[in-house]
Amino acid sequence: MSLAELVANEFHVALDSVMLLRHSSESVKKLLATGGTVEDYTFTQPTGTAYDYAHPNKQPIELVIVIVQDRVYAVYRVLGIEKEGTTYSLTSAAHQRFDVERSKPPRPARRFLMQPLSSTYTGLAIHGWEGGRSRTAVQRSGGAFFSQISGSVVADKLDSTALNDDLDKQIAESLASTPAQRKQRLTLAPKLPRRIEVTTTAFLRNADVIAEVLLRANGICELCRTPAPFLRKKDRSPYLEVHHRIRLTDGDEDTTANAIAICPNCHRREHYA
Ligand SMILES: [Zn+2]
Incomplete structure (x- = not known):
């Protein structure tokens, strides 16, 4: 499945209301050097261009997938037009310096209200958009390579x-x-x-082993011999953790002989020291 299809399915929107937008590495470098942000760059778009999410002659865009350095930087839902003006009046001073740097004069523009979405595909490395400026920075459904842009989902499991x-x-x-x-x-x-x-692989631990070991410790850490640091809220019993001397993942037994009740500090020390 293409990246656009994956994200369209994730948020239940029609494929033809999805836009893929790639900020080139050169642009992003310039953008950061002038103090601009990817957000400002994404939210304000020149009216009536291929980037306009509310272009009068094109399908309105509901989802924008922003690509930076060939990764999914963010997925936004377009909530509507916030303001109309020019590429200079709608953006920050830093962004205006960025446009001056790129020799872009002020153009009629729209600032959109965009909601960042928590997508499974954020951060995903993408394929199909390689090669600096040789390819257009925007793709809509029906675009030359819209459906060829994909992500490596399997490798990330x-x-x-x-x-x-x-x-x-x-x-x-x-x-x-x-x-x-x-x-x-x-x-x-x-x-x-x-x-x-x-x-995740988990072990179904024996509750009797845990109970026996807690009773044996009687509220005192079996390693450092100090009393449990606090009482459990639910039953006022001393808080200790039952730790296996030899890890169950290493094949050892879930028995009282292989288990000790210890304080949280000692437990961390057993795992990390
Ligand atoms: Zn201890």
Whole structure:
């Protein structure tokens, strides 16, 4: 399925009311250098051009999928026209500097009310729009390559462990970057996180083992020997966590011999220290 079809289905809109809009890397670089924002760039469009979400002779646009650096930056629902004016009167001073930089004179324009949507496809790497300025920056249903733009959905299916390992790796990479690199990535990062489906493997733990171990500990952490840090709201019992000495994922037994009741600090230390 094409990216437009996936997103149209996700938000139950007709395919011909979807627009794909790609801000080229060169434009975005200039935009950020002048202090402009992708939002301002997206929300204000010259009237009667291919970018006009309410073009008089074209199907009204309900969903705009914004592509930055060949990834889905955001999906917006067009709620209506907020204001009419010119590309200069409707935008920020920073955006006007951006237009001056690109030698764009003021043009009649519309500022749209746009609602960011939490899409499964935000952040998704896309294919079919490669090659700098050689291809138009906008595609509507029926456009030359509208239906060829797709995303790599399958490669993004993860299990919950892989997801956490992946995040740990990315945090280490982020800490190793320079403050300027991090700042640039943060500016271009989608503001709404992408939702994905993950698969999880769980163990059905024996409640009798947990109860026995909690009674054995009697409110005292079995590692650091200090009393539980607080009482549970629901029954005023001391809060301890039952931890397996050898992890169930490593194939060990769910028995009282393999389990200890410990305080949250000790529990974290067992996993991360
Ligand atoms: Zn402890």
